Amino acid sequence: MDDCIIIGGGPAGLTAAIYLSRYHLKIRLFDCGSSRAALIPCTHNHAGYPEGISGLDLLAAMRAQAEKYGTVREAAKVMGLRAIEGGFAARIGEREVRARSVLLATGVVNHRPPMPDALHDIALAKGQIRYCPVCDGYEVTDRRVAVYGTGEHGAREALFVRSFTQDVTLIAPDRHDLPPEQIEQLEDAGVARVEGPAADWALEDDQILLTVPSGQLRFDSLYPALGSHIRSELAVEAGARADDSGCLEVDDHQRTSLPGLFAAGDVAKGLDQISHAMGEAGVAATTIRNMLNAETPLWR
Ligand SMILES: Cc1cc2nc3c(=O)[nH]c(=O)nc-3n(C[C@H](O)[C@H](O)[C@H](O)COP(=O)(O)OP(=O)(O)OC[C@H]3O[C@@H](n4cnc5c(N)ncnc54)[C@H](O)[C@@H]3O)c2cc1C
Numbered sequence: 001m002d003d004c005i006i007i008g009g010g011p012a013g014l015t016a017a018i019y020l021s022r023y024h025l026k027i028r029l030f031d032c033g034s035s036r037a038a039l040i041p042c043t044h045n046h047a048g049y050p051e052g053i054s055g056l057d058l059l060a061a062m063r064a065q066a067e068k069y070g071t072v073r074e075a076a077k078v079m080g081l082r083a084i085e086g087g088f089a090a091r092i093g094e095r096e097v098r099a100r101s102v103l104l105a106t107g108v109v110n111h112r113p114p115m116p117d118a119l120h121d122i123a124l125a126k127g128q129i130r131y132c133p134v135c136d137g138y139e140v141t142d143r144r145v146a147v148y149g150t151g152e153h154g155a156r157e158a159l160f161v162r163s164f165t166q167d168v169t170l171i172a173p174d175r176h177d178l179p180p181e182q183i184e185q186l187e188d189a190g191v192a193r194v195e196g197p198a199a200d201w202a203l204e205d206d207q208i209l210l211t212v213p214s215g216q217l218r219f220d221s222l223y224p225a226l227g228s229h230i231r232s233e234l235a236v237e238a239g240a241r242a243d244d245s246g247c248l249e250v251d252d253h254q255r256t257s258l259p260g261l262f263a264a265g266d267v268a269k270g271l272d273q274i275s276h277a278m279g280e281a282g283v284a285a286t287t288i289r290n291m292l293n294a295e296t297p298l299w300r
Helices: 011-022 055-068 117-125 133-140 151-161 180-189 233-238 274-295
Strands: 002-007 027-030 072-074 080-084 087-092 095-104 108-110 144-148 167-171 192-194 199-204 207-212 215-219 221-224 228-230 261-263
Touching: 002 011, 002 087, 002 274, 011 027, 011 055, 011 274, 027 095, 055 072, 080 095, 080 233, 095 274, 117 199, 133 151, 133 221, 144 151, 144 215, 151 167, 151 180, 167 215, 207 221, 233 261, 261 274
Parallel strands: 002 027, 002 095, 027 072, 095 261, 144 167, 144 221, 167 192
Antiparallel strands: 080 087, 087 095, 108 228, 199 207, 207 215
């Protein structure tokens, strides 16, 4: 039986792999190749890279570091997870792999606006579509910006973006659904409200264009605020507790409610950021090491 199975090869899973491999533990990392970090054209808020670094370059460097210390990494999707005597069994195709502990670092998937995938990906690469004002609000300073969403989430995002630029428009995917207090807050902040639905998405002159019932609009950047799918199913099916949104509940050592099962990164409740994912993974890995050592001393 291995010491730990890590599910996920994003910033959280790879950080945990580096730590656990350097603790001389026998680990195995599974990754189905869909890290949100891989979508980052260039991050400018991740400390240590004054000129920024692309998500793909950051992941490649982390993979090389993990492999240098002996991490076994498989490009495969884990399809099932269950608790067994003394640990867990993860199902990969027809195979079952067993370990004394598991770290789930499967992240989240953002819901996309209703535009063709190819257009979306070009817009994302050029910063015309952005998903994270915490990450890159600075880059839209004094630009013309839309937030595509409504309700509490859409209003909160629009008000957050307002501290970077005075030109913010909140576009409803259909009709706006906003309580009076939020309408008042948006009006106080000078955030424009536009009803959807939006169609005829296009890119032109470094701007994103869309047509709503009141006419055609163009922006330098648009932030979808449509929520995300939290990839916590494996842990929930194994018996771990999640909140209503699907985020795994963890204690301050990244332990889920199921003993031996840990979670780090976006899949756990917290700030969806690379640095946070890495910090949580360092805590999880060290707690896993200490738990295994308490069961059987890890002396060489
Ligand atoms: C466009 C964009 C820009 C961003 N910019 C920034 C930024 O500038 N700064 C910043 O700090 N953050 C940024 N973020 C957020 C950042 O990408 C995430 O917070 C970070 O990637 C979270 O890391 P993670 O390891 O938790 O999840 P992820 O990076 O999403 O990794 C999850 C991993 O789990 C794997 N996986 C999922 N299910 C399975 C399964 N069943 N079996 C095997 N593998 C599985 C996936 O393949 C993936 O490798 C941005 C996000 C987006 C979308």
